[in-house]
Amino acid sequence: MSPRGLARLPGAVVEGEALDAYSADSGPCRVRPLAVVMPRDAADVARTVRFARRSRIGVTPRGGGTGLAGGAVGGGIVMDMRRMAGVRCGRSSVTAGPGASKGRLDAMLARRGRILGPNPSVGPYCTVGGMLATNAAGSRSLRYGTMIDSVLAVEFVDGTGRLRRLPGDGALSARILGVARRTDSAAFPCTSKNSSGYRLDAVRGAADSARILAGSEGTLGVITSVRLRTHEAPRRRRLEVLAYRSILRAAADCAGLAAAGPSTLEIIDYNILRYIGRPVPAGTRCLLMVETCGAPARGHRGAVVASTRSGPEIDRWWRQRDRSLSYSIRAAPGGGMHNIMEDAAVPVARLPELVRAIWKVCAGSGMRPIIYGHAGDGNLHLRLAGRGGTAGMARRYFAAVRSLGGTMTAEHGDGTARAGYLRAQYGAGTVARFAELKALLDPYGVLNPGKVLPLRAA
Numbered sequence: 001m002s003p004r005g006l007a008r009l010p011g012a013v014v015e016g017e018a019l020d021a022y023s024a025d026s027g028p029c030r031v032r033p034l035a036v037v038m039p040r041d042a043a044d045v046a047r048t049v050r051f052a053r054r055s056r057i058g059v060t061p062r063g064g065g066t067g068l069a070g071g072a073v074g075g076g077i078v079m080d081m082r083r084m085a086g087v088r089c090g091r092s093s094v095t096a097g098p099g100a101s102k103g104r105l106d107a108m109l110a111r112r113g114r115i116l117g118p119n120p121s122v123g124p125y126c127t128v129g130g131m132l133a134t135n136a137a138g139s140r141s142l143r144y145g146t147m148i149d150s151v152l153a154v155e156f157v158d159g160t161g162r163l164r165r166l167p168g169d170g171a172l173s174a175r176i177l178g179v180a181r182r183t184d185s186a187a188f189p190c191t192s193k194n195s196s197g198y199r200l201d202a203v204r205g206a207a208d209s210a211r212i213l214a215g216s217e218g219t220l221g222v223i224t225s226v227r228l229r230t231h232e233a234p235r236r237r238r239l240e241v242l243a244y245r246s247i248l249r250a251a252a253d254c255a256g257l258a259a260a261g262p263s264t265l266e267i268i269d270y271n272i273l274r275y276i277g278r279p280v281p282a283g284t285r286c287l288l289m290v291e292t293c294g295a296p297a298r299g300h301r302g303a304v305v306a307s308t309r310s311g312p313e314i315d316r317w318w319r320q321r322d323r324s325l326s327y328s329i330r331a332a333p334g335g336g337m338h339n340i341m342e343d344a345a346v347p348v349a350r351l352p353e354l355v356r357a358i359w360k361v362c363a364g365s366g367m368r369p370i371i372y373g374h375a376g377d378g379n380l381h382l383r384l385a386g387r388g389g390t391a392g393m394a395r396r397y398f399a400a401v402r403s404l405g406g407t408m409t410a411e412h413g414d415g416t417a418r419a420g421y422l423r424a425q426y427g428a429g430t431v432a433r434f435a436e437l438k439a440l441l442d443p444y445g446v447l448n449p450g451k452v453l454p455l456r457a458a
Helices: 018-023 042-055 104-109 128-134 170-181 206-214 249-258 271-278 311-322 325-329 346-362 391-403 417-426 428-441
Strands: 035-037 059-062 077-080 087-089 091-097 151-157 163-166 222-227 238-244 264-269 286-294 303-308 367-374 379-386
Touching: 018 035, 035 206, 042 059, 042 077, 042 151, 042 222, 059 128, 059 222, 059 286, 059 379, 059 428, 091 303, 128 222, 151 206, 151 286, 151 367, 163 170, 163 206, 170 206, 170 311, 238 249, 249 286, 249 346, 264 271, 271 286, 271 367, 286 311, 303 311, 325 379, 346 391, 346 428, 367 428, 391 417, 417 428
Parallel strands: 035 077, 059 077
Antiparallel strands: 087 091, 091 222, 151 163, 151 222, 238 286, 238 303, 264 286, 264 367, 367 379
């Protein structure tokens, strides 16, 4: 039975097939919501959160539904943010509503010769709010960083229904900084990207307080507006595609290639390569794709199968790389298996060890690994093909990732899928600091319960 008054919330849908459409994101998690609301502004958001607080039901913000870890599904109120899609472009920043699509934002910035640094492969479909909520990155993070490096200011509704602004709210910023200073920074992974837990390690001063929303997946506040740093679009581009007969040799070359400062350094294995339809040398097991601002890639052992400065040709290669997820599904019998091991990252110098760890956990399981991802950040996406079992594989894999100084999720977020492994990733002390931050901004526990922090730790 729905709580009384639920149907009067902004744009509320409380029955019918529409609820089924919001029962999943792009991952395997399935939860039918009690209702869907569609706010038009911050006042609508605040009204919905206050209702949820009084009714003791959860609120789950949702953008484009492109996430893979179950962060945008919930059994309470799902809040579809796509009506809040305004965009204002400034000289070196952009202010956007949470529902603004990345595709529309890119088009507006392109007319001004600007780009947003993070560029997930689902860019045409994901939203700005969702990108911040997962600390999204993509292929350009080597040069421009992730969303946590782009965020300048955030407006959001906290778990009491109050509209807050960071870093503008000095008192709140100071309290967040206090929690950050009591947090052991050594507990965080030694990676260039990390979307696991709350990024208290990135808050070094009160001016950094807006960063705490990056990767928080709607559990600390419902984002209503965000101001992001933009960059001048590169005037010169060069792409080199390198073929390797061994994925280990390719992985071993990545640290040197990344040290030269490319814009991107991506990897795709043979499972995906066959769908791209480009000629490569016989015996090729993987490709590295290296984009720079003009200089050729040096210090590698790959065979150069393409080298171009043509913008349209470079973009064609990247469109094919961006289809890796769909290609990986096609490459696996029965559509492949989504798994919670799909987004780990380690320091790039230890990338060959991560490849070996993948092989080790798959050995004897009947599962074949399909690998692609952001090699320059040590971030590999993994899909499993086969009809074997996965029992215990995630626990063993995440233990190996931690031993390499890595994170279980670099850019997709913990969601529901990985929340249960948070204590193993960080330890009890750091998780206690996460819970302290959660209580500061969501004292009633209504914001996306069970995501990031498992329910027992929230």
